[in-house]
Amino acid sequence: GENVEQHPSTLSVQEGDSAVIKCTYSDSASNYFPWYKQELGKRPQLIIDIRSNVGEKKDQRIAVTLNKTAKHFSLHITETQPEDSAVYFCAASTSGGSNYKLTFGKGTLLTVNP
């Protein structure tokens, strides 16, 4: 089955700096890569996703890049703010066939220091 590795496990940045979280996946058939943000005590919520026919996607201060050849994808947060502090999860899945489920990375705890 799919295996998703996520690095780093913790990341501390100063407010205004950029943050980058990287993930690798094992299944070359995977073609959907979402990112979730989980604030303390809350449920994970989708913040951005990318499909394998696209190399990069942006939404305001966040962006995701995908390298299918290397089987890795990254989350980029620019101009970080204290409210960006949370645990971020990457995930991967394949569409088609009988696969409906996401496989998640182990998460990255991002701390943005004021």
Added chain:
Amino acid sequence: IAGITQAPTSQILAAGRRMTLRCTQDMRHNAMYWYRQDLGLGLRLIHYSNTAGTTGKGEVPDGYSVSRANTDDFPLTLASAVPSQTSVYFCASSPGQGGYGYTFGSGTRLTVV
């Protein structure tokens, strides 16, 4: 009900007791999932259901069972709880294939003592 609802919010359970965690969604999503979240281990899939009447095992199914009698409900049962099942449990649902449109419930914090 709006979205996906889990109950109870939290529970302290004596080891050896039976417990059912409830999950209900009103979005008519075909697929539903149960994950457990433990510090440093991320979200691990316990069981899933692609459609009503079918279920499948995830990464960590031992000690848990599920049923999917209808589209809306997907209960998770611990037949005889053990301390290692202390965790936060999240139910999720999605419309169909490929993991698109995952929506998570608010979670159940379970402590087995």
